[in-house]
Amino acid sequence: MRFTRMKQDKLRKLRISIFAYSVAVLILGGILFEELLSADRDYFWKTKNLIGEYLCDKGILHTITEGPADSERSAIHTEKEKNEISGVGYGESSEKGNGTAYENIQKDSSLLRRYRELNGDVVGIITIPGSILRHPVTQSPERGEAYYLSHDLNLKSNSHGVPFLTLDSDLTADGGTAILYGHNIIWTEPKDIFCDLVNYENLEYYKEHPVIEIVTEKGTAKYLIFLYALIDTSDPDAFVYWENTDWKTEEEFAAYMKEMERRNWLDVPVDYSLEDTFLTISTCSKELAHSGTNRMVLMAKRLMVGEDYMPFVLNAGMSESPYLPSKLRRKQ
Numbered sequence: 001m002r003f004t005r006m007k008q009d010k011l012r013k014l015r016i017s018i019f020a021y022s023v024a025v026l027i028l029g030g031i032l033f034e035e036l037l038s039a040d041r042d043y044f045w046k047t048k049n050l051i052g053e054y055l056c057d058k059g060i061l062h063t064i065t066e067g068p069a070d071s072e073r074s075a076i077h078t079e080k081e082k083n084e085i086s087g088v089g090y091g092e093s094s095e096k097g098n099g100t101a102y103e104n105i106q107k108d109s110s111l112l113r114r115y116r117e118l119n120g121d122v123v124g125i126i127t128i129p130g131s132i133l134r135h136p137v138t139q140s141p142e143r144g145e146a147y148y149l150s151h152d153l154n155l156k157s158n159s160h161g162v163p164f165l166t167l168d169s170d171l172t173a174d175g176g177t178a179i180l181y182g183h184n185i186i187w188t189e190p191k192d193i194f195c196d197l198v199n200y201e202n203l204e205y206y207k208e209h210p211v212i213e214i215v216t217e218k219g220t221a222k223y224l225i226f227l228y229a230l231i232d233t234s235d236p237d238a239f240v241y242w243e244n245t246d247w248k249t250e251e252e253f254a255a256y257m258k259e260m261e262r263r264n265w266l267d268v269p270v271d272y273s274l275e276d277t278f279l280t281i282s283t284c285s286k287e288l289a290h291s292g293t294n295r296m297v298l299m300a301k302r303l304m305v306g307e308d309y310m311p312f313v314l315n316a317g318m319s320e321s322p323y324l325p326s327k328l329r330r331k332q
Contacts (some may be wrong), residue, residue: 002315007318013262019103027218027266033228066235070293092143099279099304100219100304100305101221101304102216102218102220102221102305103221103305104220105215105219108125108213108215108220109215112217113293115153117127118153119153119154119155121136121138121139121140121142121148122137123139123165123171123216123225124136124137124214124215124216125137125213125214126180126212126213126215127212127213127215128162128196128209128211128212128213129198129209130209131209132196133194133197135162135163135182136153136162136163137163137164137171137180138153138162138163139164141167143162146164146181147164148162148163148164149161149164154211155190160184161267163180163181163182163194164180164181164182165178165181165299166178166179166181166242166283167244172218173277175246175276175277176221176278177245177277177280177299178278179242179277179280179282180280181281181283182194191209193246194281194283197217197228197283197298198296200265200266200298201265201306201320203317206266206313207313209225210225210263210309210312210313211225211300211303212225212279212281212300214279221302222302222303222309222318223278223300223301223303224268224270224301224309224313225266225268225280225298225300226262226264226266226268226297226313227260227261227266227268228265228266228297229263229264229265229296229297229299229322230263230265230322230325230328231262231296232293232294232325232326232327233268233295235326236324239259239281240257241260241297242282243255244256249274250274255273260325262322263297263322264323265318266316266317266319267316267318267319268312268316270309270312272301276302277302278300278301279299280299280300281299281300282295282296282297283295283296294325
């Protein structure tokens with residue numbers, strides 16, 4: 001009897017020890033996992049800040065890490081946003097008004113140069129003034145088209161990734177549309193990259209953020225946003241917007257734009273033609289999150305320097321019935 005009791009006591013102590021050990025392992029594992037996530041986030045933001053990018057706080061741009069003194073930064077950023085809304089150019093330009101699409105803005109060129117010194121795969125910088133989006137743009141035939149979907153500029157694994165172009169896209173070419181991909185970091189903090197694009201479902205947001213800026217070796221170009229669409233690539237009638245984007249004929253261009261306009265949430269009265277140059281941004285949509293086939297698409301037309309785009313913005317509206325993915329149509 002005594003031997004049996006001792007045996008039971010030992011088994012009970014052993015179970016308690018195993019339980020305590022298991023709890024300790026789970027706690028330690030959780031701590032280590034959080035540390036890894038934290039290190040990944042910290043590394044990402046330190047990399048951005050090192051080369052003069054904007055810091056973000058809950059989706060708001062509030063400072064930069066180089067340039068004027070702190071007391072001057074907010075005033076300069078505010079003035080830039082005011083100029084964007086009024087259609088007035090911003091920055092220094094030696095070519096302004098002479099029929100070019102590119103401004104020579106020293107600050108932009110300097111930042112691009114620093115990015116390229118860090119990573120030669122950087123081909124540009126994309127910004128939507130007043131939003132979180134101010135990121136380098138990559139393109140790497142050597143590493144593969146989607147390499148930067150899961151890597152940062154130091155070639156380290158990173159869940160945020162870096163915006164990247166399709167291999168057949170060219171931000172400096174005339175005609176057609178460049179296709180730009182990247183993550184929509186909207187569900188975690190800090191929010192990042194294309195998280196603000198969902199706001200183009202709101203007309204007031206569009207009117208306050210109608211322009212995309214692209215910096216390349218040619219200079220800084222502005223693009224007027226005129227299209228926002230949701231596409232589920234698993235739908236039988238899904239439009240394959242990422243193919244056949246270098247239109248050769250008026251018929252090809254018209255057919256492409258007809259499909260895109262059919263899905264357009266925005267009604268921007270801007271004219272465009274085969275001779276224009278476009279930018280298309282593709283990321284995951286909020287409405288169809290986690291499906292793996294969900295796409296939120298933004299399309300913009302390149303402007304000439306000094307071109308007055310504000311009449312289009314002021315007269316913009318929302319489309320009455322954009323064609324939606326089947327999953328969203330069923331919810332209506």
